[in-house]
Amino acid sequence: MAEQTTQIAHPLEPFLRKTTIPHIWCPGCGDGTILNSFVTALKELEVNLDKIAVISGIGCIGRIAGYTNTDSFHTTHGRPIPFAVGVKLANPELNVIVISGDGDLFAIGGNHFIHAARRNIGIKVICSNNFNYGMTGGQQGPTTPLASRTATTPFGNIEHPFNLVHLAAASGAVYVARWTTLHVRRMTESIKKAIQKEGFSFIEIVSPCPEIYGKASKIGTAMDFMNWFKKASVIQNFSDPAQAEITAEKIPVGEFVDVEKPTFEKLLREMTAQAQGKVTGGA
């Protein structure tokens, strides 16, 4: 049976929780690759794991908080960003990373996202975009492509999807990137860059959902998704995010925004110090 099983542990094992791995994601699910890239980024950066907080919402990718061997928090549906903002403001030294899905971050949590980006709060948001609500049975979501079939749109979706990179860039994020799970190296580099950056960073990762969305939309297996990504993705670094809509023919990927802006927590500290100085000076 399993006589060939190797005795040597996987090099990323220290970054994963032994009690929860192997994970429960479907065969070929992009979430596993995102977890792999994320922990690889942590390993390559040689960061202190006690200074990392992973926060996730509800959805398939929400389980990532339980798989990373860091401080982590699995929050309520749509609210990973408010929890993350609380963590970041309470302890600005922590590197707070939100990893969640498209339905969680942009449907129920859409308002939290745009306002956290507008305030430029120093959290990092990694969004796994699988085009539907995979965990609950493949309902149509805010990123489902037009005319695509899902469990709740059996004749085709009639709603226009979000262009997430444009939304993040327009809301004021200082770092915006999009990759697919096929671009593992670039995704890892992007995650490293986001972790080192101050301010609100957003990375969208287009991810296959072979078991749920793949079957409903008739895209097919995990390999069909990957071949689609391979064929359709075009690297367009610093191109106009407004033009970066995902279609069946073209998936524009790359880094779209990389600017510097004072962060909310820095301005908050300065304002607090200034106000305290005024109060004590007047008394």
Add this chain to the structure above:
Amino acid sequence: MSTKKLWRKPLDIEKFKVPKAEICLIKDRCKGCGYCIQFCPRQVLEESEEINVRGVHPPKVVNPEKCTICGFCEAICPDFAIFVLEKPNEKKETKEAEKNERKK
């Protein structure tokens, strides 16, 4: 190192060696997505006949000498089931290399 394909032998070919890879599989973790097999740039892996505890066919190493330790299989594997290590140089080879150097 195959010198047949080179039209001109590099001067320092004796000094450099292509590192040998040791491809480690944790077979019972594999869910059979096939990414490592499909996206290996050197076609090192192939689907095996055996069935693991999850009821899928894990990959098997068919061309270990072709592997250049790019690590793409390790990076793309969603299940942490494959990783590549560099084999330490075997003694025989080092002896041969020493002999070659002495001849010169």
